[in-house]
Amino acid sequence: MKIEIRRAKFGDEKIFAYIQTESWRSAFADIISAEDMERCTDIAKVEAMYENVLKSGYAEMSILEINDKPHCIAAWSKARNPQFSDCAELICIHSLSKNQGKGYGSIMMNHIIDEIKNSGYNSVLLWVFEKNTRARSFYEKHGFELTDNKQISYDAVEVMYRKDLCRD
DSSP states (O other): OOEEEEEOOTTTHHHHHHHHHHHHHHHSTTTSOHHHHHHHTOHHHHHHHHHHHHHHTOSEEEEEEETTEEEEEEEEEEOSSGGGTTSEEEEEEEEOGGGTTSSHHHHHHHHHHHHHHHTTOSEEEEEEETTOHHHHHHHHHTTOEEEEEEEEETTEEEEEEEEEGGGO
């Protein structure tokens, strides 16, 4: 089995859109409303969003492939909230459900953490739906710690996790 992580390039927006929308459907169906789900999984809109991100260079984006087939995507950047300007932010990490639980997400997470460290950041934060217990367990397994920060997104509560990269 060949596992490879590569930097996303212009033209990969279709891969990102497909994996993200499939991941959202399986992970968030019981967390966000059907209306929000329909809007957020409109493949053409998500593809256009990723096309803009790839063109702008706003985020560092990677794709994990298993035997040359895309399975997992991730994107990170400088924290979007100026209050946390000294942190990197993991914007997304999504996997196709058919291969979840096999360690591929951990391979991607370790890759992203290394990229963030190599870019000079000492900590990374992320936002996750409070009710997304599977993802929260995954983040905690990778050393992220729950903070007191919360926000509302799609009428659901998101909580912030943070990881100090100096302790690794």
